[in-house]
Amino acid sequence: xxxxxxxxxxxxxxxxxxxxxxxxxxxxxxxxxxxxxxxxxxxxxxxxxxxxxxxxxxxxxxxxxxxxxxxxxxxxxxxxxxxxxxxxxxxxxxxxxxxxxxxxxxxxxxxxxxxxxxxxxxxxxxxxxxxxxxxxxxxxxxxxxxxxxxxxxxxxxxxxxxxxxxxxxxxxxxxxxxxxxxxxxxxxxxxxxxxxxxxxxxxxxxxxxxxxxxxxxxxxxx
Amino acid sequence: xxxxxxxxxxxxxxxxxxxxxxxxxxxxxxxxxxxxxxxxxxxxxxxxxxxxxxxxxxxxxxxxxxxxxxxxxxxxxxxxxxxxxxxxxxxxxxxxxxxxxxxxxxxxxxxxxxxxxxxxxxxxxxxxxxxxxxxxxxxxxxxxxxxxxxxxxxxxxxxxxxxxxxxxxxxxxxxxxxxxxxxxxxxxxxxxxxxxxxxxxxxxxxxxxxxxxxxx
Numbered sequence: 325x326x327x328x329x330x331x332x333x334x335x336x337x338x339x340x341x342x343x344x345x346x347x348x349x350x351x352x353x354x355x356x357x358x359x360x361x362x363x364x365x366x367x368x369x370x371x372x373x374x375x376x377x378x379x380x381x382x383x384x385x386x387x388x389x390x391x392x393x394x395x396x397x398x399x400x401x402x403x404x405x406x407x408x409x410x411x412x413x414x415x416x417x418x419x420x421x422x423x424x425x426x427x428x429x430x431x432x433x434x435x436x437x438x439x440x441x442x443x444x445x446x447x448x449x450x451x452x453x454x455x456x457x458x459x460x461x462x463x464x465x466x467x468x469x470x471x472x473x474x475x476x477x478x479x480x481x482x483x484x485x486x487x488x489x490x491x492x493x494x495x496x497x498x499x500x501x502x503x504x505x506x507x508x509x510x511x512x513x514x515x516x517x518x519x520x521x522x523x524x525x526x527x528x529x530x531x532x533x534x535x536x537x538x539x540x541x542x543x544x545x546x
Numbered sequence: 547x548x549x550x551x552x553x554x555x556x557x558x559x560x561x562x563x564x565x566x567x568x569x570x571x572x573x574x575x576x577x578x579x580x581x582x583x584x585x586x587x588x589x590x591x592x593x594x595x596x597x598x599x600x601x602x603x604x605x606x607x608x609x610x611x612x613x614x615x616x617x618x619x620x621x622x623x624x625x626x627x628x629x630x631x632x633x634x635x636x637x638x639x640x641x642x643x644x645x646x647x648x649x650x651x652x653x654x655x656x657x658x659x660x661x662x663x664x665x666x667x668x669x670x671x672x673x674x675x676x677x678x679x680x681x682x683x684x685x686x687x688x689x690x691x692x693x694x695x696x697x698x699x700x701x702x703x704x705x706x707x708x709x710x711x712x713x714x715x716x717x718x719x720x721x722x723x724x725x726x727x728x729x730x731x732x733x734x735x736x737x738x739x740x741x742x743x744x745x746x747x748x749x750x751x752x753x754x755x756x757x758x759x760x761x762x
Binding site: 327386387389390391392393394395396398399402403404405406407480484485486487488490491498511512515516518519522523526527530 | 604605607608609610611612613614616617620621624625626698702703704705706708709716719720723728729730732733734736737740741744745748
């Protein structure tokens, strides 16, 4: 028996595939923005003089980094209702992704903060700049320059990770693909198309970020 | 009947650890062999080999692991291969691991100073001897930290096998969650078990990385 490939049955569903892509990009964008905020707070908490604050931040980062995302999603969506905290699938997905991104970006951000030498602040002060101006004109750009490649990598990773939230039926590309699968029974064709869509999005964003990096952050540094 | 969350439930979640560890080891070993070939292709002097290897890496790093598992799982039967979940999942994870290890090892090979290769060439060593005796032993030291940290990613990645019905740690936790109605305990316990496996590896990788940084 030979299998007849038939991609044409998927054509009527193109709008749903597109909607899936949009939801995936939306989900990753929310996750990376929320993750950045969590990451900044966590990075600062890790340098706090108060011991329990440092311990809490470290515990959070290590717990997230050393457990699978799938288990984190299940824990939040299926586990937390047992203690009276329940979520809709999409909110659970956003929460899980943001917490995941937060832990991974905390390390990236700490690297960026560490990389700015004290001399920069002192030089700014010597020029008569206010503290905020020092950040705005002297510190921000070199710090961003250092962490930008890692952060854009984080975004692409988040984009690929979103597919896992289909396991709690949160609506995004993979879960939409799965629902088209139950209508057409063309599993292989559907996942080929879906994989190509992910590939286009991931490589596309990687390309855009590289262009931004080249345009804004590629100046010679001694 | 709702079962209690007791010792036998804990034991049956722990039984999943065996599959998780086995699957990780198989994917790591298989991925290591294919990954070395990818790394050598990526650093070879033939541009068509480089292009194939970089396309391979782009594909696996630019698509979700879940899709890769789905493609193998639904694709193999389409091409006439009827295999069980064990084989399908091992193939999927091996391919995935090989692309990532290939990229990590490419970086390590290229981090070995160029003069080393040139000196070996000047001594008249063949490509094979140059790689085996000069470049790879040095690249290996550089690659230990990122390789171990990828192993952690791989162990976490095996959890996705649960979605295609393979019974490992995550899936057994899922089954216990649904028979005991204690999802918080079941997933919490599974998370702790993953942590116990992954945390020492993460620490080890960080330690090695720091030691290496001091030396250079």
